[in-house]
Amino acid sequence: xxxxxxxxxxxxxxxxxxxxxxxxxxxxxxxxxxxxxxxxxxxxxxxxxxxxxxxxxxxxxxxxxxxxxxxxxxxxxxxxxxxxxxxxxxxxxxxxxxxxxxxxxxxxxxxxxxxxxxxxxxxxxxxxxxxxxxxxxxxxxxxxxxxxxxxxxxxxxxxxxxxxxxxxxxxxxxxxxxxxxxxxxxxxxxxxxxxxxxxxxxxxxxxxxxxxxxxxxxxxxxxxxxxxxxxxxxxxxxxxxxxxxxxxxxxxxxxxxxxxxxxxxxxxxxxxxxxxxxxxxxxxxxxxxxxxxxxxxxxxxxxxxxxxxxxxxxxxxxxxxxxxxxxxxxxxxxxxxxxxxxxxxxxxxxxxxxxxxxxxxxxxxxxxxxxxxxxxxxxxxxxxxxxxxxxxxxxxxxxxxxxxxxxxxxxxxxxxxxxxxxxxxxxxxxxxxxxxxxxxxxxxxxxxxxxxxxxxxxxxxxxxxxxxxxxxxxxxxxxxxxxxxxxxxxxxxxxxxxxxxxxxxxxxxxxxxxxxxxxxxxxxxxxxxxxxxxxxxxxxxxxxxxxxxxxxxxxxxxxxxxxxxxxxxxxxxxxxxxxxxxxxxxxxxxxxxxxxxxxxxxxxxxxxxxxxxxxxx
Numbered sequence: 001x002x003x004x005x006x007x008x009x010x011x012x013x014x015x016x017x018x019x020x021x022x023x024x025x026x027x028x029x030x031x032x033x034x035x036x037x038x039x040x041x042x043x044x045x046x047x048x049x050x051x052x053x054x055x056x057x058x059x060x061x062x063x064x065x066x067x068x069x070x071x072x073x074x075x076x077x078x079x080x081x082x083x084x085x086x087x088x089x090x091x092x093x094x095x096x097x098x099x100x101x102x103x104x105x106x107x108x109x110x111x112x113x114x115x116x117x118x119x120x121x122x123x124x125x126x127x128x129x130x131x132x133x134x135x136x137x138x139x140x141x142x143x144x145x146x147x148x149x150x151x152x153x154x155x156x157x158x159x160x161x162x163x164x165x166x167x168x169x170x171x172x173x174x175x176x177x178x179x180x181x182x183x184x185x186x187x188x189x190x191x192x193x194x195x196x197x198x199x200x201x202x203x204x205x206x207x208x209x210x211x212x213x214x215x216x217x218x219x220x221x222x223x224x225x226x227x228x229x230x231x232x233x234x235x236x237x238x239x240x241x242x243x244x245x246x247x248x249x250x251x252x253x254x255x256x257x258x259x260x261x262x263x264x265x266x267x268x269x270x271x272x273x274x275x276x277x278x279x280x281x282x283x284x285x286x287x288x289x290x291x292x293x294x295x296x297x298x299x300x301x302x303x304x305x306x307x308x309x310x311x312x313x314x315x316x317x318x319x320x321x322x323x324x325x326x327x328x329x330x331x332x333x334x335x336x337x338x339x340x341x342x343x344x345x346x347x348x349x350x351x352x353x354x355x356x357x358x359x360x361x362x363x364x365x366x367x368x369x370x371x372x373x374x375x376x377x378x379x380x381x382x383x384x385x386x387x388x389x390x391x392x393x394x395x396x397x398x399x400x401x402x403x404x405x406x407x408x409x410x411x412x413x414x415x416x417x418x419x420x421x422x423x424x425x426x427x428x429x430x431x432x433x434x435x436x437x438x439x440x441x442x443x444x445x446x447x448x449x450x451x452x453x454x455x456x457x458x459x460x461x462x463x464x465x466x467x468x469x470x471x472x473x474x475x476x477x478x479x480x481x482x483x484x485x486x487x488x489x490x491x492x493x494x495x496x497x498x499x500x501x502x503x504x505x506x507x508x509x510x511x512x513x514x515x516x517x518x519x520x521x522x523x524x525x526x527x528x529x530x531x532x533x534x535x536x537x538x539x540x541x542x543x544x545x546x547x548x549x550x551x552x553x554x555x556x557x558x559x560x561x562x563x564x565x566x567x568x569x570x571x572x573x574x575x576x577x578x579x580x581x582x583x584x585x586x587x588x589x590x591x592x593x594x595x596x597x598x599x600x601x602x603x604x605x606x607x608x609x610x611x612x613x614x615x616x617x
Contacts, residue, residue: 032102032127034112035187035219035239036151037065039091044118050087051102051110053080059106062572065091067098070185071465072523075573077594080106099153099187099219102127114223114236123223123236131155131217136210136242139224140166142192143203147228150239152180152211152220153187157300157615160215164190166199169206176201182218211239255616256571257319259303260578262586262606263292270294272305273604274322275588277570277613286605287323297346298614299354299369302326306356310340314356314377316369319616329377331356331365347399347406349431355382355406357396362388364396364408366434382434384410386447389422391415396427400462402494404431407467409457410449421456421474421484425449426467426492439497450497454505455486461569463521467492468545470519470529473505485511489519489529491545502548503529513541513550520567520575521545522593528555528575530564538564540577542596555596557589568611574599580607 038045053059061078073094080086090100102108114123131154142148154160160182165174176199180188196204211220220239227234256277263270270292274284293308303322305315315328331343342359348369349355356365366380387394387410399408406429412422427449428437438448445451454471461468473487489503505516517538518530527545530538531554540558543550558564558577568576575591586607590599 030104030107030129031155032104032108032110032129033131033153033155033219034100034102034125034127035153035221036098036114036125036189037091037100038097038114038116039094040097041095043097044116046092046115046119047090047100048087048113048115049090049102049110050085050112051078051080051108052085053083054107054109056082057106058082059084059104059108061105061108062103063090063100064103065094065096065098065100066185066187067096068187068189069098069465070183070187072185073098080108097189099151099155099185101155116223117227121225121227121234123234125221125236126238128219131219132241133214133217134210134212134242135218135220135239136208137220137222137237137239138208139237140192140204140207140209141224142196143205145226145229145231147225148192149223150190150192150209150220151187151222152182152190152218154182154184154213154215154218156216157184158216159183160213160218162211162213162215162218164195165210165212166195166204167208167210171207174210175199182215210242257298257614257616258568258570258576258588259296259298259322259612259614260588260604260608261294261296261305261610262286262604263294263580263609264606265581267292270609271606272296272322273606273608274319275602277572277574279600281590281600281602283602283604284322288325292609295345295610296612297348297354298612299348299351300615302369303612303614304346304369306343306346308344308359309342312341312343314343314346314367319614327372327374329374331358333361333363333381336361344397345399347401347408349401349406353379353431355399355408355429357399357408359395359397360393362392362394380434382429382436384408384427387412387425387427387449389414390417397458398460400460400467401431402462402467405429405437405494406431407460407492407494409460409469411456413456421486424452424455424457424471426452426469428497441497450492450499452490453499453501454488454490455484458517459519459567461519461521462494463527464524464545465494466545467494468502468519468521468527470516471505472515472517472532475515475517475532476534482508483511483515485515487516489516489527489543489545502545503543503550518564518567520569522569522573522575526593528567528593530567533560536561536563538562540564542593555591557591557596557598563607566608566610568613570613571615576611578608578611580609 059080063076065074112125162180164178166176222237225234258275260273271289297304316326338360347355352370362385363381395411408427414420456472471487474484476483488505513531515532517532521527539554539560566578577589580586586604588602
């Protein structure tokens, strides 16, 4: 496809450096949490970190810095020698505010310094090993002389509602309350002066704050100073456990697994495999053999096997018993006119709500993954017939949920006319009420969705505040019809719906990568895509999702001639490459995106075709 002469939509936001999750890491046997990060020339703030390795072995450390929306901005890697110590400023140049975490394979001690007021003030901030459901800030003052800020972070994988209550010095019950909602990995800064306005209090000359949550635990810190009145007194106040009871501690999940759909070389049979993300990455292989046309989805400690063409079912498993079905339910409706619904994926909005796009239907299912009955599985449908072409189908496939909105690919492949790829769309659904959102695109041809400038969209991922989609165009056919280069990689802003072409696959005369048959994104500066030069002839390239710059040569481990059906990224930001052989015996190759080096090669009994990641609980 010829390169667009102008960017579609607005330009990208400031580049993010690298992705890693907040709560877990394949590296992290020990996780430490800091509720506040700031690096701001305008505010005159910077964070310094001091760490000490407490054992006689080298320590590998990752420092994950997130903004207040939970997006990982940067990951810094430290190595400490046995009993080694280091102190340094982190996140230089980010111009951001949020929180950060320290993930280590060895136990550490340490603390952070918040340098503020144009480097004239320093607060010490202790690190926390466990997020708690109840915290206490033992000193409060807000008046003409004293001022306070409260920094709160949710380091867990689930959203949390935080209640902030004020108790006067001699009061046995709280006198005022404020509610704060924090999504997973998100943080906030609350000025006590703002709470006083809400509580209609002229000043606070003592007392305490209690922070409680219904989520998986929070961490918090407060600054306390007289700088606003021209004074020079300042202190950092840690939010502490008021009970020191064991049952007050809510452990943060730090372990992840990968579940892989596999097939025999002749696609006559299939199975799934379970692989630990943490080294040594133990494998449970060839689980519950079945048909080969299967895909996997995962949420928390449960994963789901989607049996697609002519199989039409979803099977639920627990990671603790990965070969034992909890239930299996059909994806066929009584009034379906097609012989198969051909479910494509399972997209989670919550633990009790998910979406199943059905390729051979114009109705997407809304389901309850937490149900225990067939009658409770399907809870609704969403009519997508407006996007159907001459074959009567919109060809819905994959999607992601971002900020309460489902972004769903409808490929619009006209099966009545040789599977011709028409203009595809991202359909945007409000997950609160399952109604379609009108994106008001000027090129929507009367439809509410987002028209995409690449044909035959295949993969969709969300990373660093953007949605990324790759389009294949059309592969060369067996009858000699040449490939059509109308694909590439695009980004979509989930708030404004602006679209930008990131990587162009070229045109008939110049197509250096062939068709782009797969894609994933690790960070704002690192992504990967699969090239297609012919059946079984794939290579792997890295690219910069912000600038669109593609590496000059493919990744050394996959320079061509491989069969690469799928890619995945774990919570530590490692790339997982599914590759297969003609004789059987597939391979998972884990690649470190820092230098594209191979971290591990894991053989499987069958050829891996897709991968999803869940979390042990």
